[in-house]
Amino acid sequence: MARTPRVVAVFFGRRGAGSFNAAGVTGLSRAAERGGFVPDAVWEPDPARRAETIAAAAARADLIIAHGGQGEAGVQQVAPRFPSVAFAVTQGRIAGPNIACFEVLQEQSAFLAGALAGWWTRSGTVAHLSGERVPPGLRGRAGFAAGLAHARPGATLLTGFCGDQHDPGLAGSWTAAQSAAGADLQFAMLDGGRPGAVAACRAHGLRAIGNVRDWTVEDDVFLASAVADNGVALEAAIAGFLGGRFEDRRIGLEEPAAVRLALARDVDPALANRLDALRDAIRSRAIVVPEAYDGPEWRPAAAA
Known part of the structure; x- marks a missing residue:
């Protein structure tokens, strides 16, 4: 045997x-x-x-x-x-x-999240926050940045890595600083630190985009979630x-049970349709999601 x-x-x-x-x-x-x-x-x-x-x-x-x-x-x-x-x-x-x-392929759902952010933002400034600068996190950030640029080329991206995936206090302080810098939406790729980012989004009036699982069914602060199970x-x-x-x-997106963009119920159906078309373009490789980002990095003034 x-x-x-x-x-x-x-x-x-x-x-x-x-x-x-x-x-x-x-x-x-x-x-x-x-x-x-x-x-x-x-x-x-x-x-x-x-x-x-x-x-x-x-x-x-x-x-x-x-x-x-x-x-x-x-x-x-x-x-x-x-x-x-x-x-x-x-x-x-x-x-x-x-x-x-x-x-x-987190970067594929992150691209869709970036496009949603670009089409949704009122201020024209959106934020990205993660912890460690590991390659998957960098690729996810690159996808989000590219999606944002695709949907709204003139948008400002406040993107940073706070150094710890699991520290709620640190994530909360960075989120508050991103709000003070003008962001009205944050895409966070965090783990144990996420509760701090969520609490700060709520306190400062930001909408959130999550990752890994569908956060929209758990908390109405989430506009969407870049699912990558x-x-x-x-x-x-x-x-x-x-x-x-x-x-x-x-x-990737060809297996939606694993990779997809989940949307909150208050996302406009017309916007959801635009995102569906964008998803199909990625699946057909009419759009290729980049894996590198060469734009500016951001840090809170107190951490600089």
């Missing part, structure tokens, strides 16, 4: 904090139920310990899943030491003989490993 595969998923953050990791945990549970194995989840909140934690997990695993772009550096460092172990990075773009990356990427990694097809996979 074949041995049950040993699958260990490493999550970067604290258990129970943030939608990105929550989506990954849900995807892990779905995959384990289908695959008939008991999942093993490891949590590492300390960026300095990521490689060490990945290595310790690899010593007892057949498949390691580093969940999120924060795992790229650690996997690159550790994977050569464990050639018989498969390493998957969700939302990653690294390569190696025993490494594969599985990705939901990374749990689907984690499921794809496990399915590829178990099925003998352990190779890179990217999932």
Whole structure:
């Protein structure tokens, strides 16, 4: 009888904090139920310990899943030491003989979010906020910026990385500063820090655009949400490993259960129709979403 595969998923953050990791945990549970194995989840909140934690997990695993772009550096460092172990990075773009990356294309739904922001903003100034400057976050920001420029070329974008995905106070202070600088809408790519950004949006009269899951059904401060369910990427990694097809996979707007722009009920139907046409143009590659942004960065005056 074949041995049950040993699958260990490493999550970067604290258990129970943030939608990105929550989506990954849900995807892990779905995959384990289908695959008939008991999942093993490891949590590492300390960026300095990521490689060490990945290595310790690899010593007892057949498949390691580093969940999120924060795992790229650690996997690159550790994977050569464990050639018989498969390493998957969700939302990653690294390569190696025993490494594969599985990705939901956040930048595609972020492009639609940027276009919505450009067509909706009254002030002509919108904000983007994230935490760590990891490659998936940079690509998401690039997509949002490009969508904004597509819809409203003269709009001002206040875009910054506060340095921590999980600090509500820090996210709240940056959001308040973005409001003071003229933004009337914020696209936030955060995890545990999101409650601080949401509270500041409400306090200062901003509308919000979320990411990862559909926030519009949870809070009316959200105008939209650039859905990119990374749990689907984690499921794809496990399915590829178990099925003998352990190779890179990217999932975009062609799979709306994984990637889409969810809209609040108060979004004008005519605007929703324009966004549907834009979505179809991305799917047909009439519009190619860029992965890099070369515009100005923004920081609050107190943090500069």
